[in-house]
Amino acid sequence: MAKLGKDWGPLHPPVAAAEATDKLAKTDLSRERQLELYSYMKLNRMVEERLGNLYRQGKVVGGLYSSRGQEATSVGSAYALAPQDVMGPLIRNLGAMLVRGVKPREVMMQYMAKSDSPTGGKDGNTHFGDLKRGLVAPISMLGALIPVMAGVALAGRMQGRDLVALTYIGDGGTSTGDFHEGLNLAAVLHVPFVLIAENNGWAYSTPTSRQMRIKNIAIRAAAYGIPGEIVDGNDVLAVYETTKRAVERARSGGGPTLIEAKTFRMKGHAEHDDAGYVPKEQFEEWRTKDPIDRFERHLLGKGLASEEELRAIVAKIDAQLNEEVDFALASPMPPPERALEGVYEPSEPWEVSS
Amino acid sequence: MATFTYLEAVRQALWDEMENDERVFMLGQDIGTYGGAFRVTAGFLDRFGPGRIVDTPISESAMVGCAIGAAMMGMRPVVEMQFIDFISCAFNQIVNFAAPNHYRWGQQVPLVVRGPAGGNVHGSVYHSQNPESYFHHTPGLKIVAPGTVADAYGLLKAAIRDPNPVLYFEHKYLYRRLKDELPATGTSEGLVPLGKARLARAGRDLSVITWGAMLHVALEAAGRLEAEGIDLEVLDLRTLKPLDQEAILATVRKTSRVIVLSEEQVTGSVAGEVAARISQDAFAWLDGPVHRLCCPDTPVPYSPTLEEAYLPNVDKLVAKVRELSAY
Numbered sequence: 001m002a003k004l005g006k007d008w009g010p011l012h013p014p015v016a017a018a019e020a021t022d023k024l025a026k027t028d029l030s031r032e033r034q035l036e037l038y039s040y041m042k043l044n045r046m047v048e049e050r051l052g053n054l055y056r057q058g059k060v061v062g063g064l065y066s067s068r069g070q071e072a073t074s075v076g077s078a079y080a081l082a083p084q085d086v087m088g089p090l091i092r093n094l095g096a097m098l099v100r101g102v103k104p105r106e107v108m109m110q111y112m113a114k115s116d117s118p119t120g121g122k123d124g125n126t127h128f129g130d131l132k133r134g135l136v137a138p139i140s141m142l143g144a145l146i147p148v149m150a151g152v153a154l155a156g157r158m159q160g161r162d163l164v165a166l167t168y169i170g171d172g173g174t175s176t177g178d179f180h181e182g183l184n185l186a187a188v189l190h191v192p193f194v195l196i197a198e199n200n201g202w203a204y205s206t207p208t209s210r211q212m213r214i215k216n217i218a219i220r221a222a223a224y225g226i227p228g229e230i231v232d233g234n235d236v237l238a239v240y241e242t243t244k245r246a247v248e249r250a251r252s253g254g255g256p257t258l259i260e261a262k263t264f265r266m267k268g269h270a271e272h273d274d275a276g277y278v279p280k281e282q283f284e285e286w287r288t289k290d291p292i293d294r295f296e297r298h299l300l301g302k303g304l305a306s307e308e309e310l311r312a313i314v315a316k317i318d319a320q321l322n323e324e325v326d327f328a329l330a331s332p333m334p335p336p337e338r339a340l341e342g343v344y345e346p347s348e349p350w351e352v353s354s
Numbered sequence: 355m356a357t358f359t360y361l362e363a364v365r366q367a368l369w370d371e372m373e374n375d376e377r378v379f380m381l382g383q384d385i386g387t388y389g390g391a392f393r394v395t396a397g398f399l400d401r402f403g404p405g406r407i408v409d410t411p412i413s414e415s416a417m418v419g420c421a422i423g424a425a426m427m428g429m430r431p432v433v434e435m436q437f438i439d440f441i442s443c444a445f446n447q448i449v450n451f452a453a454p455n456h457y458r459w460g461q462q463v464p465l466v467v468r469g470p471a472g473g474n475v476h477g478s479v480y481h482s483q484n485p486e487s488y489f490h491h492t493p494g495l496k497i498v499a500p501g502t503v504a505d506a507y508g509l510l511k512a513a514i515r516d517p518n519p520v521l522y523f524e525h526k527y528l529y530r531r532l533k534d535e536l537p538a539t540g541t542s543e544g545l546v547p548l549g550k551a552r553l554a555r556a557g558r559d560l561s562v563i564t565w566g567a568m569l570h571v572a573l574e575a576a577g578r579l580e581a582e583g584i585d586l587e588v589l590d591l592r593t594l595k596p597l598d599q600e601a602i603l604a605t606v607r608k609t610s611r612v613i614v615l616s617e618e619q620v621t622g623s624v625a626g627e628v629a630a631r632i633s634q635d636a637f638a639w640l641d642g643p644v645h646r647l648c649c650p651d652t653p654v655p656y657s658p659t660l661e662e663a664y665l666p667n668v669d670k671l672v673a674k675v676r677e678l679s680a681y
Contacts (some may be wrong), residue, residue: 119458129461130459137458147447152423154423344456344518
């Protein structure tokens with residue numbers, strides 16, 4: 001794990017380099033749990049590949065957002081949470097949602113705007129939540145979830161629940177006012193909160209060097225008087241162990257932590273975007289650091305799994321996704337009258353319609 | 355029956371709801387030791403402690419965001435804006451997160467954002483605003499603007515109990531000028547339902563539809579016009595969103611002449627929406643144009659002579675009533 005950088009120098013190259021090594025972080029996770037991490041990362045990628053197919057078939061009615069290359073960050077961080085914890089994902093955190101128990105069919109129906117999607121067709125993509133599963137719905141305005149999740153953590157403390165709140169932000173999203181206001185408020189209130197800053201090199205077409213003059217987002221933690229850590233975002237074990245430490249510190253009254261995960265967005269901002277503005281060599285460099293390939297080499301190299309076992313995991317996911325796609329496709333489109341429903345929660349005994 | 359100022363009624367409603375429901379807590383700037391810029395929360399820190407009276411940094415967006423998070427978790431947060439003008443700093447959290455969450459994913463956000471609104475206290479551009487129309491456009495919000503002591507008390511209690519995000523705009527001109535008796539306070543007393551207008555004065559000849567401090571301008575004008583034989587009806591909307599459509603149409607059908615009186619800048623105002631609804635749904639009942647008597651489209655000016663020129667007042671209303679009566 002890298003130390004907090006002291007480099008305050010001029011504009012830096014856009015690639016935030018993770019160490020290109022197959023040596024992953026140390027972990028006490030059992031073989032079974034490491035294979036579970038592998039399954040979630042594979043599921044993350046394979047769901048998105050299926051979504052890509054559905055998109056090309058014209059079944060996805062809006063944009064499609066990929067987290068390819070960032071699976072280790074989503075999966076490793078969410079895997080460090082306890083069942084009672086609450087997580088607020090962003091658009092590239094499908095993996096985190098899957099770890100929290102979201103079914104692939106739910107996301108597929110969201111993208112296809114189906115009647116049986118979690119929002120009934122009212123919202124798309126990963127924009128749904130369910131607090132019964134400890135899941136807060138994202139919004140597109142970046143940074144907004146940071147104070148919201150600080151409030152979730154505050155409520156948890158007031159209610160004597162043993163919960164930690166965790167959310168994500170991208171390198172671009174750290175430029176928002178809510179990033180500062182929210183993290184500062186979380187720090188001042190000393191709430192059990194973890195913020196994962198995914199530094200994936202690009203905010204749409206804007207390189208990180210045009211978002212900030214610093215190399216390491218994590219140094220911002222010092223400005224709020226909270227711990228900041230940098231982690232190799234393409235090492236699922238490192239992300240898990242680092243997040244787990246932060247979650248445990250938060251749970252034991254140690255307040256918030258900012259974790260910067262160095263990773264890379266291997267596709268465009270959304271499916272329509274060919275990312276022609278990203279130098280080819282950056283893709284090539286980061287392809288060698290693919291988090292799933294690296295973890296496979298780790299599992300095989302350490303003798304934690306055989307190639308047959310990994311193939312069996314993939315085959316099982318593939319079969320599962322056939323069913324998930326069929327189910328999602330079979331759901332009808334929502335009835336038009338639903339467009340007018342549900343603006344307010346009924347407020348007895350004095351509900352008045354507008 | 356005890357006598358309360360409008361401000362004391364706001365305080366009493368907060369106090370009673372905090373006593374009544376341990377889920378209720380407050381977030382704001384200087385609300386603890388200092389007791390709030392207008393002393394609304396004086397004494398609250400001693401009674402309820404720093405766990406429920408949460409002083410925050412100067413971060414309106416984070417205050418509201420944090421309150422939304424807590425509300426989703428089953429708490430009943432009340433956010434104090436030191437002056438309601440600063441609610442614009444929390445605009446995104448209110449209109450993009452609190453407001454559409456129920457529609458988007460069925461999530462309740464039982465949140466109240468309250469604070470002193472309105473002019474006539476020489477607060478100038480940033481301490482005199484009436485921001486209701488910014489939010490009136492946004493589905494999922496409720497907006498309340500009490501004009502009486504009883505409504506200041508009862509509507510705030512109802513707002514806190516409502517499962518939706520409610521913006522509660524209290525008028526700072528009325529804070530200490532308005533005194534009245536509250537019939538009763540306590541757990542379930544004095545509640546005023548959201549979404550119901552109140553007929554403040556029954557009359558025959560012309561309806562003034564209004565809210566907040568302008569209610570008192572309308573009532574004073576009604577007294578003056580009585581001597582001229584003009585009998586004003588005054589409808590106090592109290593809740594601006596959702597509007598009480600039935601009460602609005604009922605007064606129009608009764609008098610056939612309407613002035614919508616408000617302290618907003620006129621263009622894009624809530625008053626404009628009320629006028630549009632009347633024109634669309636009660637056109638056949640009208641004997642004259644629906645008039646909006648509001649502020650001009652300028653920022654709120656500071657100097658008393660300028661602010662007097664800017665705000666509607668009794669003289670301006672009386673003149674407008676005479677004009678419309680002769681139409």
